[in-house]
Amino acid sequence: MSCNPYMPMPAKLENVVQETANIKTFLVRPEKPLVFKAGQFIALTVPGIGEAPFTPSSSPSISEKIEITIMRVGRVTEKLHALKPGADLAIRGPLGQPYPLEKYHGQEVLIVGGGVGLAPLRALLFALFEDMGKYKKIFVRYGAKTPADIVYRQAVEAGWGRKEMDVVITVDKRDAGWSGNEGVVTKILAPDKLKCNPKEGVAVVCGPPIMMKFATLELLHLGFAPENIYLSMEKNMSCGIGKCGHCRLGPFYACKDGPVFSFDRIKNLQKIWD
């Protein structure tokens, strides 16, 4: 991080991959390596337009270039989506707290993603892959609106080429070519689709708030302890370092104390799903 924590370092956009109609993965090369851990986020600046927070989706063991998967949804992402390789960007980070991987050791890890929420979970998966022996088993349950909205589709459908992983996908609404599951993501968390042991497991959830809410309720129902359910809280962030006040969540700042919180820390707070 530069000596002024509000100022980003220059970066170049090296490549853009169209994932879905409104989601692209941007390969960004910072001027200097940016070392981050899975779950930490960065603030990406489109010069002259503004800055927005994103969690990298690439492996945390690579710091020279970072992949960031971004849905076109607001002012900054609209501009980002119009950029071509070679464009000037700026990047600030790492920000926030990483996933507490040491707490996942010896556990079954259930990863539940919804839509573009799979992006930060992909960085987590890459971190888990580096140390597969430390985790009992890895499950991925992913839901997208339609087959065309599945991000990293080839990799997801191939289970990242790892036979030991248990990956199940669902879509809210099938299309003519889809023969897989149909329905919201909680359907593939049901015991007939998920042979995991919640007593020896942690669940990591990232997706739209409504999906996280119902996934959490389902996970609790399955027997996951609140402290073993990890949620990514999406809040309006400006500074990313716990000073500007925007992302307050009860006694926490989502940017500084999160963005990932175990459910027990936030379950008594109001309006966490809004």
Next chain:
Amino acid sequence: MYKLEKTNLDDFLRTVSKDREVYALEQAGSQYHLIRSDAWQAGKHTLGAFRPVEPLKALVFHPRDLLGSLGDTAPGADIPERIVIGAKNCDVSALKIHDYVFLNTAPVDPAYKEAREKTIIVSCDCTDACEVCFCPAVREQPYPKAGFDINLSPTDRGYVVEAGSERGRQLLEKAGKMLSAADAAILKERDQNRQKLLEKVCAQTEKMGLTCGADLRQAVEKSQGKKIWDDFAEDCVECGACNLICCTCHCFLLADGRGKNNATSRVRQWDSCLYKNFATVAGGANPRRHRAERLHNRFDKKFSFFPEVLGCYACDGCGRCVEACTGKIDIRKVLKRAVNEL
């Protein structure tokens, strides 16, 4: 603890403020304004009976700071050495909030650090209260206990002068020949003055129905979602004046634009949690869609968040928000109702 003769006040202040930009109080009608000048000017400047219209925070946490251009590694504009004369306890105590946010919680905010280091604070006991003062209700008092470099307590026998920091002590050495050891009589008078004014502010606060010492944290926490906020929010026009004039509010926005030579520049500017989109995310979701929720949030930050993380309210009872509010929302009435509905 020293004594300063009344007749030496101007000399004393000129000595301690030498070679510094001076921020001092000027009286305008029944109010005071905090105004920059080159030196302490007898007659024009005053220590003031109570706090000025402008909050002290604006000197160290500027309303709008140009942080620099993208890729620019040069530090921001230099802040000159300066001295504030006549700051009151509410403003001095409020800096503990800004210190917590910008200095004592990593990472350090470099612009704030520089401004803070270059600002000497010469505070002064209040000798009167304005109508909206209510500091005893938020566990404060009309004289500073800490946070100053030098404090002055006016009495009929002269001023009690106290150093509150190492640099305050060093400054007092420069004015050594004007100071003598404070005797028991002047200290007794100072304590009596303080007690008398504390009682006066207490009485005017309680006349508004707000009991000094009431548990405001519990009252605000328990009031969430209740009708009190709908009722008061009816008068809120979301102008943000309460936030901007507040001596403790610290929220800001980082905003980007194009500066000189089309260079991308980033500014840090004050923001208001009453603004509708303060917490709205890019996708449009807003955890505080209703004005009542945003009004409660403002109180929750002051009376729940800061007690939790710092052990004190983020309100020092200066009453500026009462004067500034376009909708005439009176924080004392809000707190009173929250306490009464407990």
